[in-house]
Amino acid sequence: METRLIKKELLPGLIKGLADDTLVYAPVQEEDDVFFRVLEKDMEPLAEFGNTKNAPKNFFFPQAETMMRFMKKERGSELEGTPGDAPEAVLFGVRPCDARSFVLLDFVFNDPKYRDPYYMERREKTTIVSLACVHPPYSTCFCTSMGGHPFSPEGADVLLVDMGNDWLAECVTEKGEKLIEKLGDLPRADDEVLARKKDMAEQAASEITTKVPGKEIKPWLDENFDHPFWDTVHVGCLACGTCTYLCPTCHCFDITDETKDSEGRRVRSWDSCMYWLFTRETSGHNPRPSQKERWRQRFMHKFKYFVDNYDAIACVGCGRCVRYCPVNIDIRKIAQDIAKL
Amino acid sequence: MEKNPYVPMPVNVDKIITEVTTKDIKTFRFSFVNKEDEERFSYLPGQFAELSIFGKGESPIGIASSPTDKGYVEFTVQKAGVVTSELHSLAEGTLMGIRGPLGNTWPLDYLEGKNVVVVGGGFAFTTLRSLTNYMLSEENRPRFGKITVVYGAREPGLLLYKDELALWEKRDDIDMYVTVDKGDKDWEGREGFVPAVCKEVAPSSENAVALICGPPIMIRFTLPEFFNLGFSKENIFTSLEMRMKCGIGKCGRCNVGSKYVCKDGPVFSLAELDELTPEY
Ligand SMILES: Cc1cc2nc3c(=O)[nH]c(=O)nc-3n(C[C@H](O)[C@H](O)[C@H](O)COP(=O)(O)OP(=O)(O)OC[C@H]3O[C@@H](n4cnc5c(N)ncnc54)[C@H](O)[C@@H]3O)c2cc1C
Ligand code: SF4
Ligand code: FES
Numbered sequence: 001m002e003t004r005l006i007k008k009e010l011l012p013g014l015i016k017g018l019a020d021d022t023l024v025y026a027p028v029q030e031e032d033d034v035f036f037r038v039l040e041k042d043m044e045p046l047a048e049f050g051n052t053k054n055a056p057k058n059f060f061f062p063q064a065e066t067m068m069r070f071m072k073k074e075r076g077s078e079l080e081g082t083p084g085d086a087p088e089a090v091l092f093g094v095r096p097c098d099a100r101s102f103v104l105l106d107f108v109f110n111d112p113k114y115r116d117p118y119y120m121e122r123r124e125k126t127t128i129v130s131l132a133c134v135h136p137p138y139s140t141c142f143c144t145s146m147g148g149h150p151f152s153p154e155g156a157d158v159l160l161v162d163m164g165n166d167w168l169a170e171c172v173t174e175k176g177e178k179l180i181e182k183l184g185d186l187p188r189a190d191d192e193v194l195a196r197k198k199d200m201a202e203q204a205a206s207e208i209t210t211k212v213p214g215k216e217i218k219p220w221l222d223e224n225f226d227h228p229f230w231d232t233v234h235v236g237c238l239a240c241g242t243c244t245y246l247c248p249t250c251h252c253f254d255i256t257d258e259t260k261d262s263e264g265r266r267v268r269s270w271d272s273c274m275y276w277l278f279t280r281e282t283s284g285h286n287p288r289p290s291q292k293e294r295w296r297q298r299f300m301h302k303f304k305y306f307v308d309n310y311d312a313i314a315c316v317g318c319g320r321c322v323r324y325c326p327v328n329i330d331i332r333k334i335a336q337d338i339a340k341l
Numbered sequence: 342m343e344k345n346p347y348v349p350m351p352v353n354v355d356k357i358i359t360e361v362t363t364k365d366i367k368t369f370r371f372s373f374v375n376k377e378d379e380e381r382f383s384y385l386p387g388q389f390a391e392l393s394i395f396g397k398g399e400s401p402i403g404i405a406s407s408p409t410d411k412g413y414v415e416f417t418v419q420k421a422g423v424v425t426s427e428l429h430s431l432a433e434g435t436l437m438g439i440r441g442p443l444g445n446t447w448p449l450d451y452l453e454g455k456n457v458v459v460v461g462g463g464f465a466f467t468t469l470r471s472l473t474n475y476m477l478s479e480e481n482r483p484r485f486g487k488i489t490v491v492y493g494a495r496e497p498g499l500l501l502y503k504d505e506l507a508l509w510e511k512r513d514d515i516d517m518y519v520t521v522d523k524g525d526k527d528w529e530g531r532e533g534f535v536p537a538v539c540k541e542v543a544p545s546s547e548n549a550v551a552l553i554c555g556p557p558i559m560i561r562f563t564l565p566e567f568f569n570l571g572f573s574k575e576n577i578f579t580s581l582e583m584r585m586k587c588g589i590g591k592c593g594r595c596n597v598g599s600k601y602v603c604k605d606g607p608v609f610s611l612a613e614l615d616e617l618t619p620e621y
Contacts, residue, residue, distance in 0.1 A: 077395030
């Protein structure tokens with residue numbers, strides 16, 4: 001694995017430089033929050049921040065996207081075309097938890113039987129640069145409980161570690177190596193730096209003190225679909241959907257048609273299991289009639305169903321849903337409470 | 342290039358048959374505009390497809406024709422909401438789209454060499470019709486044992502595929518029991534609810550498999566009859582419905598426990614359903 005050093009103050013400039021001829025998505029400050037944005041000429045990418053408010057999933061799986069266009073013809077509407085190829089892109093500044101979410105989303109969208117062409121086209125053409133969490137930024141972080149690590153390279157092409165005066169760049173994939181080559185002639189990191197990084201990684205992980213049971217509660221979930229505990233989880237839930245929209249691993253979507261005059265498009269947009277319409281059938285029958293069943297679905301999907309299907313928990317422990325839930329429903333506490341039952 | 346699984350294949354609406362006196366159930370016969378699509382749409386009984394009308398949307402509908410019927414595919418659709426109402430207003434000769442085939446099939450390999458009991462109620466007979474025609478075709482008939490069909494509707498005017506039922510009745514390699522809850526003055530056939538007819542017919546569970554589709558209430562009363570006859574949960578199959586969008590296990594809405602009805606279903610044995618959460 002190639003490891004290089006980048007002078008601390010040079011990094012934002014190098015990233016800006018990439019944006020001259022490549023599409024670059026990077027974290028930028030907007031008022032009190034940090035968001036991933038397409039980096040425009042006058043924008044400064046952030047390299048030092050907690051985490052972005054939005055998960056980076058939208059670059060591969062946008063909140064709304066055109067799947068195909070159609071046109072009304074004499075004998076009925078006909079297909080006009082599907083979106084063209086995606087440009088090569090760099091996604092800079094992803095936290096290791098969010099980078100891991102791509103590995104989980106790949107299970108769904110890169111399923112060998114039905115590959116999702118929209119997601120995969122952008123995913124394959126994008127190089128992901130993640131930033132290790134030298135000091136995990138929030139008290140709500142719990143990646144270490146979900147199989148992640150603040151220094152994990154999983155899902156990234158390049159992992160950057162803030163070493164004080166330099167960024168240590170670890171090329172994780174060939175794609176990552178190509179990107180680092182493009183940044184110019186960078187010095188190799190020596191053994192001292194790599195040893196120091198190892199210590200820092202241990203220190204970072206030890207700073208995450210919240211322990212959330214993950215696979216430990218799977219046997220309970222397997223047996224207790226009807227347990228009275230499920231009557232307590234959703235209490236207060238407004239069904240706003242914030243948790244599912246901010247979640248880096250939530251992938252549910254809707255497909256709808258829009259028309260104007262004789263033209264139209266079929267659109268895919270994020271949907272949420274928190275909404276009553278999500279499973280409501282035309283007959284009026286709804287297999288998940290109340291917020292109780294919907295919350296059970298959200299939790300079970302992440303901690304049981306996804307594990308059954310892909311042997312991984314569909315939560316990376318980013319803590320967004322905990323921080324932004326307007327009524328303070330806390331997925332960590334649900335898991336912890338189950339462990340006590 | 343790999344095909345985009347969301348893009349429907351263009352089809353021509355060749356024929357529209359109004360099946361019932363209430364006029365809200367029609368069978369649509371489609372042919373593919375492109376020959377390659379016909380080959381790509383290689384299906385087996387039990388599967389479904391998304392019927393697509395640009396500007397309105399898509400609906401998942403079971404395939405009612407049999408793969409042994411060459412040159413066309415058929416779907417029987419009840420008028421319900423936006424897409425199905427638009428379908429019902431179409432004229433023959435219209436172009437629209439279908440996407441599929443999707444989902445699993447009736448357990449054809451498992452049925453081979455066994456006696457097959459087909460039980461249908463109301464308009465949930467569509468993929469069972471596909472299966473029956475498939476088994477009755479010349480090339481397939483020797484692969485299966487005795488075939489028994491119990492099919493019921495509320496009243497004679499609500500029975501689907503009447504001409505075909507009459508043809509099946511004439512054959513000696515299938516036992517037909519068509520029933521209505523209540524007959525009318527012209528009805529000379531059987532009267533009685535499906536569960537009661539199943540009890541009376543009492544198909545042997547010896548080397549036999551039952552495939553049951555119908556309204557929930559019919560299924561609820563029919564299952565005990567089959568358990569009494571000695572059918573195990575491994576030998577009773579049904580087909581589930583859940584609201585769907587993608588049909589390929591991605592949009593996340595049609596799961597029952599860990600299984601997606603669109604991808605892992607819609608056909609499940611009762612034994613398999615016991616393993617899943619009762620949320621459908
Ligand atoms: C595997 C499968 C096979 C089916 N086979 C048949 C059939 O052979 N004949 C038939 O008439 N109907 C069948 N249905 C039910 C049919 O899909 C719904 O009646 C239909 O989608 C209603 O769509 P709509 O646009 O008219 O209604 P709207 O209420 O306007 O639909 C909104 C959307 O919700 C979804 N939806 C609503 N209800 C259902 C439902 N019960 N199941 C799945 N998706 C739903 C669809 O995506 C639909 O486009 C089947 C459903 C499934 C899942
Ligand atoms: S469930 Fe919550 S903590 Fe877990 S990945 Fe999603 S938003 Fe982050
Ligand atoms: S319909 Fe999308 S997952 Fe089944």
